[in-house]
Amino acid sequence: MDIGTITTVRRPHSAEDIANWRPSYAWLAGGTWLFSEPQPDTDTLIDLHGLGWPELEAGPDGLTIGATCRIATLYRFAAPEAWAAAPLFRACCEAFLAGFKIWNVSTVGGNLCMSLPAGPMISLTAALDGICTLWPRGGAPRQVAVTDFVTGNHANILGPGELLRSIHLSAAALSRRAAMRAVSLTKLGRSAALVIGTSGDGGDLHLCITAATDRPVHLRFAAMPDAVALQAALDAQVPEARWFADVHGSAPYKRHVVRHLAEEVRRELVDGGRP
Ligand SMILES: Cc1cc2nc3c(=O)[nH]c(=O)nc-3n(C[C@H](O)[C@H](O)[C@H](O)COP(=O)(O)OP(=O)(O)OC[C@H]3O[C@@H](n4cnc5c(N)ncnc54)[C@H](O)[C@@H]3O)c2cc1C
Known part of the structure; x- marks a missing residue:
């Protein structure tokens, strides 16, 4: 869809490049929701992909999912055998009402930030006791459990301009049946x-x-x-x-x-x- 109110698209290389947040700004992740309906209050999109966040970082302590990790990347992730809960990744990706176009651009972070009850990335990361790292504008990063991040239908705790940077799933949670x-x-x-x-x-x-x-x-x-x-x-x-x-x-x-x-x-x- 053409969203005719947009006059500016910015592609920063660092989140700090966006100073003086305005209510008419919106972070752009996969754009599958942003481009799916009119956005009359938004005139500027700020593309997150220029920030170069890693999609998936697996290590002994677990898995860190970058907010801009695409659903398709998570679907293809080959988890260590000890992570017995890993089949949930595919099962939750498949719980999207979505065709391949949505899968290939939509992001895990975008799904959390939409905070819809049927957000399957919320289901996945909440069930595995995921911890969100948030970057407030002009403040120190803060961490919050996924369960406390979502506060209701299409509602969450993000402040104005605040970014969801990543979600961490611990190895302990991933190792549960x-x-x-x-x-x-x-x-x-x-x-x-x-x-x-x-x-x-x-x-x-x-x-x-x-x-x-x-x-x-x-x-x-x-x-x-x-x-x-x-x-x-x-x-x-x-x-x-x-x-x-x-x-x-x-x-x-x-x-x-x-x-x-x-x-x-x-x-x-x-x-x-x-x-
Ligand atoms: C055909 C279709 C089917 C869909 N099916 C489902 C479904 O089954 N379940 C579901 O939950 N949703 C669904 N959606 C809605 C939406 O596409 C998904 O929620 C998707 O995961 C959003 O991710 P995105 O990366 O495309 O987000 P975008 O559209 O880019 O952004 C969504 C919102 O989150 C904000 N945002 C994105 N990333 C960040 C970040 N890192 N930090 C702060 N703010 C951020 C944006 O500013 C925007 O307000 C569907 C949409 C369509 C068009």
Whole structure:
């Protein structure tokens, strides 16, 4: 789409080149959302790709995903064998309502910054206890958990002009066994509910709910719960206001589906990871 309000596109080599942030500026990552609808309040796009951030940096302490890492790059990433949760990368990339054009330009950081309930990169990085590094304009970098980064439907904690620089996933989180379930009203459609569970050597359970809720919701169990305890925890720990009603389903529908998916995830992890 032509977004006729844009008069300037800047391609800085350093974030510091952008001084005096104005409300009419917007960082440009893949542009898949920015170019998909009118942006009447924006006159200047600032392309992040000139900043040259590495896409993926894997090391003994885990994986750092640069905010400008493309979905297609993450999809192709060959993770070390010890990272048992790595199949989630592909599964979450496939949870996009997106064709190959979107995949090849859309970025992980752009997906987090959109902060839509059905943002699959939010599902992935929240479930693996990802930590965002943020670069405020004119302030020191700060770190925040992905779960606290997203505050609601299309809402997050970014201040004016603040950049999401990267998301770090620890090796410990990546080494946990993982199971994921998602439902969508249409094949390859946007998720109505997405549930990821992970379990460590001690047999604990971390459950992360997205898409059905307006922001990620975590349930943590020190030991694997039985089916009854899981359902009771879902009832007790997910506030009613969190269930997100939209064209993909009503709040009661989403609650119902999550209860079902969470039990499937629990059972897969109890059975040693066999789907
Ligand atoms: C056909 C289609 C299907 C889609 N399907 C889905 C879907 O299933 N789920 C979903 O969640 N979204 C979906 N989207 C919306 C959007 O394309 C995705 O959320 C995508 O991941 C956004 O990434 P991007 O790199 O293209 O972001 P952009 O469009 O470049 O930017 C999105 C927003 O984030 C800001 N931003 C980007 N990067 C940063 C950064 N590093 N720091 C600070 N601000 C930043 C931009 O200023 C802008 O406000 C879809 C869009 C289309 C057109």
